[in-house]
Amino acid sequence: MSFFAIAGQMALGSRLRQLAEVVTNDAQKIYDLYGVDIDARWFPVLFMLLQKDSASISELAEDIGQTHASISQIVKEMTKRGLIKSGKSKHDARVTVVSLTPKARKMSDDLTTQCSDINSALNDVFKSINCNLWNDLNAFGYELNRKSLYERVKTIHSQNKQANISIVDFNADHQDAYKALNEAWITQHFKLEEADRIALENPFEYIINKGGYIAIALFDDQPIGTCALLKMDDSCFELAKMTVSDSYRGYGVGHMLGNCVIEKAKTLGAKRIYLESNSALTPALELYRKLGFKRVSGYSSPYQRCDVQMELFLGCD
Numbered sequence: 426m427s428f429f430a431i432a433g434q435m436a437l438g439s440r441l442r443q444l445a446e447v448v449t450n451d452a453q454k455i456y457d458l459y460g461v462d463i464d465a466r467w468f469p470v471l472f473m474l475l476q477k478d479s480a481s482i483s484e485l486a487e488d489i490g491q492t493h494a495s496i497s498q499i500v501k502e503m504t505k506r507g508l509i510k511s512g513k514s515k516h517d518a519r520v521t522v523v524s525l526t527p528k529a530r531k532m533s534d535d536l537t538t539q540c541s542d543i544n545s546a547l548n549d550v551f552k553s554i555n556c557n558l559w560n561d562l563n564a565f566g567y568e569l570n571r572k573s574l575y576e577r578v579k580t581i582h583s584q585n586k587q588a589n590i591s592i593v594d595f596n597a598d599h600q601d602a603y604k605a606l607n608e609a610w611i612t613q614h615f616k617l618e619e620a621d622r623i624a625l626e627n628p629f630e631y632i633i634n635k636g637g638y639i640a641i642a643l644f645d646d647q648p649i650g651t652c653a654l655l656k657m658d659d660s661c662f663e664l665a666k667m668t669v670s671d672s673y674r675g676y677g678v679g680h681m682l683g684n685c686v687i688e689k690a691k692t693l694g695a696k697r698i699y700l701e702s703n704s705a706l707t708p709a710l711e712l713y714r715k716l717g718f719k720r721v722s723g724y725s726s727p728y729q730r731c732d733v734q735m736e737l738f739l740g741c742d
């Protein structure tokens with residue numbers, strides 16, 4: 426049984442490369458058949474220059490959809506074969522343009538006949554398989570331009586990760602992980618301050634026993650993230666100590682933690698949630714905005730790193 430029969434459509438890239446090699450090999454034989462003395466790789470450049478008087482390398486690269494370096498290499502090869510000549514643009518002397526030599530333009534009639542016959546042969550193939558592969562490939566390319574295969578796989582990968590992530594209430598078994606996760610992100614960006622040490626070394630005394638709450642994100646029962654609510658008064662809580670392990674960022678864990686503590690704050694009777702952050706933490710600030718927080722100012726903070734303050738009024742737009 427062949428690799429492609431076993432792997433199926435996930436081997437699409439390899440299958441397309443295989444088919445491209447088959448078509449390219451046949452293409453070279455077809456050029457020889459019609460007496461068109463070129464390398465099959467040169468066809469896009471030759472074809473476009475037959476449509477234009479001249480063009481720059483950048484223009485050809487854009488028209489054909491290949492890299493500047495690739496087109497430049499093809500132009501060099503065609504120049505050595507006496508098929509392309511270079512000159513300055515009529516509109517901008519700083520720009521070099523290329524055009525076909527008389528030798529290349531003599532191929533026009535044979536190439537036109539060849540292209541017509543190739544189209545007829547391909548139509549016969551498409552009729553045999555009852556599809557218009559060219560239109561389907563265009564539609565396929567449109568979809569990949571709209572959202573790349575990488576982005577689509579990344580979304581599924583993230584969803585699979587999220588399916589194994591749960592948010593649970595903090596307990597004594599989580600204390601070491603809670604401290605380690607927070608120390609890791611703080612020391613990555615800033616320095617550990619006294620207020621951090623108090624909150625991290627005494628989570629029950631400093632947060633939970635005062636009416637606060639700590640959420641722990643678990644992946645397969647291993648702590649990967651955390652977020653806390655510190656009670657400021659009967660109607661206001663502070664969102665603090667939110668962090669996610671580097672290995673699990675990008676999977677929506679922060680959003681899950683944020684939604685969890687917001688809902689918890691509502692059950693605790695909160696009317697407002699306040700938070701402090703730093704302007705250098707762009708992803709975190711974007712997350713807070715998505716959760717509904719808005720910038721405020723004027724509050725005192727125990728943290729030197731704090732230069733951003735935000736708040737969320739619960740039950741308000």
